[in-house]
Amino acid sequence: QLQASGGGSVQAGGSLRLSCAASGRTFGAYVGGWFRQAPGKEREFVSASNWSGSRSTYADSVKGRFTISRDNAKNTLFLQMNSLKPEDTAVYYCAGTRKIWQTAITDFHEYEYWGQGTQVTVSS
Numbered sequence: 001q002l003q004a005s006g007g008g009s010v011q012a013g014g015s016l017r018l019s020c021a022a023s024g025r026t027f028g029a030y031v032g033g034w035f036r037q038a039p040g041k042e043r044e045f046v047s048a049s050n051w052s053g054s055r056s057t058y059a060d061s062v063k064g065r066f067t068i069s070r071d072n073a074k075n076t077l078f079l080q081m082n083s084l085k086p087e088d089t090a091v092y093y094c095a096g097t098r099k100i101w102q103t104a105i106t107d108f109h110e111y112e113y114w115g116q117g118t119q120v121t122v123s124s
Contacts, residue, residue: 001023004094007092010120011122012086015083018081030096031105033047033048033096034093047062059106065081065082065083066080084122090120092119094114097113
């Protein structure tokens with residue numbers, strides 16, 4: 001079970017840190033990912049990290065502003081979001097998959113486990 005938290009409302013240029021806590025399983029064995037879905041739009045990839053955190057990938061729209069990290073001892077995945085823009089407004093979901101990271105796993109269909117989502121609203 002994944003529990004996402006840390007969303008909120010900020011002004012453009014602000015920062016938020018999302019957390020995703022895993023219970024009932026060892027998150028360290030999973031590729032962890034973040035996705036987002038804005039109203040009327042499809043769910044889109046944001047970022048993903050392999051189990052050790054040594055490999056990560058980002059959507060072009062967030063590259064240089066967002067940072068994914070993880071603390072496997074605490075079974076938690078993080079997404080630090082800086083320089084937020086109004087277009088970052090969405091519900092953010094964390095996800096996990098036991099698939100092996102051979103190439104970056106950016107398709108949400110590849111993830112078996114999902115958190116409930118946390119709302120991020122960025123005002124201009």
